[in-house]
Amino acid sequence: MKKTSFLCGTVLAGSLALYACSSYQPTKNAWKTTKDLWYTYVSVPARVDYSEKGDLSPRAMALSTCMMGIDVELSRFERTMMNADRAPTREWLDKLFADYPWVSGFAGVKYDGTLLGHEPGPSLKNLDFIPLLYEDKKQNSRALRGYVQQSPLGPEVMLAAPLYDGVDFLGIVVAHFDMRALSKFSSSPEDLVILSPAALLWPGKYDFAATPLAGVDWETVASKSTSGTCTNERGSFYYQIRYLGNLPLIFAVVESGSFPEGNGDVNQGTPFFPQITEKLPPPPQPERKKKDDDTTSATPQFGASEESMDPLSAVDAEIRATQQPHDIQPGSSQSVLEPGQPAPERKSRVQERALEGENVQVRRPQRRRLHIPDEALEMPEAPKPEPRPTIQMPSPFGPRPSRPAEDGAAAPADTPADTAPQATPDAAAPAQAGDAEKAAPAPEEKAAPAEQPAAAQETAAEEKPAAPEEPSRPATLPGGRPSPFGPRK
Numbered sequence: 001m002k003k004t005s006f007l008c009g010t011v012l013a014g015s016l017a018l019y020a021c022s023s024y025q026p027t028k029n030a031w032k033t034t035k036d037l038w039y040t041y042v043s044v045p046a047r048v049d050y051s052e053k054g055d056l057s058p059r060a061m062a063l064s065t066c067m068m069g070i071d072v073e074l075s076r077f078e079r080t081m082m083n084a085d086r087a088p089t090r091e092w093l094d095k096l097f098a099d100y101p102w103v104s105g106f107a108g109v110k111y112d113g114t115l116l117g118h119e120p121g122p123s124l125k126n127l128d129f130i131p132l133l134y135e136d137k138k139q140n141s142r143a144l145r146g147y148v149q150q151s152p153l154g155p156e157v158m159l160a161a162p163l164y165d166g167v168d169f170l171g172i173v174v175a176h177f178d179m180r181a182l183s184k185f186s187s188s189p190e191d192l193v194i195l196s197p198a199a200l201l202w203p204g205k206y207d208f209a210a211t212p213l214a215g216v217d218w219e220t221v222a223s224k225s226t227s228g229t230c231t232n233e234r235g236s237f238y239y240q241i242r243y244l245g246n247l248p249l250i251f252a253v254v255e256s257g258s259f260p261e262g263n264g265d266v267n268q269g270t271p272f273f274p275q276i277t278e279k280l281p282p283p284p285q286p287e288r289k290k291k292d293d294d295t296t297s298a299t300p301q302f303g304a305s306e307e308s309m310d311p312l313s314a315v316d317a318e319i320r321a322t323q324q325p326h327d328i329q330p331g332s333s334q335s336v337l338e339p340g341q342p343a344p345e346r347k348s349r350v351q352e353r354a355l356e357g358e359n360v361q362v363r364r365p366q367r368r369r370l371h372i373p374d375e376a377l378e379m380p381e382a383p384k385p386e387p388r389p390t391i392q393m394p395s396p397f398g399p400r401p402s403r404p405a406e407d408g409a410a411a412p413a414d415t416p417a418d419t420a421p422q423a424t425p426d427a428a429a430p431a432q433a434g435d436a437e438k439a440a441p442a443p444e445e446k447a448a449p450a451e452q453p454a455a456a457q458e459t460a461a462e463e464k465p466a467a468p469e470e471p472s473r474p475a476t477l478p479g480g481r482p483s484p485f486g487p488r489k
Helices: 004-023 027-041 060-080 090-097 218-224 266-272 316-321 425-433 442-449 454-463
Strands: 105-108 115-119 143-149 154-165 168-177 193-195 200-202 229-231 235-246 247-257
Touching: 060 235, 060 247, 060 454, 090 105, 090 143, 090 154, 143 247, 218 247
Parallel strands: none
Antiparallel strands: 105 115, 105 168, 143 154, 154 168, 193 200, 193 247, 229 235, 235 247
């Protein structure tokens, strides 16, 4: 602490000296120097040394090599049991025994100690599952629970998962196995010793009574440490504790010395562990909120098939078959097909209690829909609209010029403009060009068709009046184009 305070003071004093002495130095450069001093002497950045392999000691390496295969299998089994929080089905049980062939059996136990089912059959060891119904106050109520039971045929390890319906405790599902069946997963099982605070699980090749592991209060040791060394006059054992649920499992290997070999029987450790002769009663349970015969609970359906565990089971299918469809019945207030007929009274599946006193609901009469005949809904025919007046617009090119007769007589002067022949396409082309130099000939020259004989053209020229402004002749614009406003008056 004093060293850190001294370094902080040195860095601050140095930064102030730099800032005071170099008055012309920018503040940014002074701050960079201060940061370099801070990260160099006060707060050194952490670095990862990838060359450090973290080598284990020889005893830890030997123990890890021996117990690695068993630890992998137990870890897989724990994950499976964590997900077994509901009643098992037949398909689930078959998969469990196929994935873990070393498992001896699987059972379901009710909260009052009733055995709901056991697969693949009754155990020869006469197992007692009631201790697993008690909750360990040092762990979560829904965590896995471990237990070891001693028997003449050898100790049996149990791992249970509690079942709950909300906050109500229903029971447990428990799997049990013999640790001797797991010894084949060890690389050198003869050098490994496995035990628990209640029994010797695997002695290896050693005589357990001659090892320093015998006579140790493992319940107290497991509550104070997770690894250590046990020593006697023959040598020492190095141990490591691994928990299965809340059950401590002790794995040990020889660290130094030599020990006599035994016969490999697990019952040789019976004198060194406490013997439990009294059976515990089922733990007291508070009154459940639901009935025990509730079909929604998970424990009564132990080992059923997936079809029966399906929500759409045979019971639900029967209820759905007897249930009336939610269709509009004839005569109901929502129906307009047959008004006037009373709707059939539907029977409810739930028997309701008859209300008395102020709780009685007043039944209001059903409102009927007003029926309007189709004749009243017919709309009168709308009057037909009058035809719109047509407007005839005058031609922008004025009246048509008079056309001489075939026998050479001139057309009368009072011929209306609508009956006059139209100008030929040759006369209309100059009007669209708009060039004064390439204008068409005068109207007098266009009026005479080219196919008429020369005698007829001379006769028409003699009878034509000489007045320059002839009403039957259209006015022309500069360039020879006809006026769009008609003849001049």
